[in-house]
Amino acid sequence: MKLMFATDLNEPVQVTDHVQRLARRLDAELFVLHVHVPTPTTPLGVDPLSGFGDIAYALYDPAVEDAIVEAERHDFDAFVQERFTMPVRPALHEGDPARVILDDAERMAVDMIVMAKRHHSALERMLLGSVTNTVAREAHQPVLLLPVQDAGK
Helix, strand or coil, X not given: CEEEEEECCCCCHHHHHHHHHHHHHCCCEEEEEEEECCCCCEEECCCCCCCCXXXXXXXXXXXXXXXXXXXXXXXXXXXXXXXXXXCCEEEEEECCHHHHHHHHHHHCCCCEEEEEEECCCHHHHHHHCCHHHHHHHHXXXXXXXXXXXCCCC
């Protein structure tokens, strides 16, 4: 059996403990996936050189993006090392989280996807959408959602 745990690296320890216990009970191979969302370019409404507002620019600094990706890699490696005592197959990918999770689940032929599910207000769901909801709706395999209580609630 193959389990995929898709993480945003913000799950409490209790969630990763549950995932690990589940993988052990099922004698499953555990894939741990984190998806880095690329930094979007920042549009400027004003030309920084002339001060005119009719020219649109987009700022992108590859060195900044490389530093962000390296920091994400470091955080993911630390997360896996600190949270899991059993062997796992870690993967860090870049892209749209829901699409990457769904594509990887198909490509690796996992039997179940495990994700944390946070409570979002109706406004947050409308404005931001939900990776978890998209994965749960579109996955071809079972999706286990572990509820997470936000610290502020």
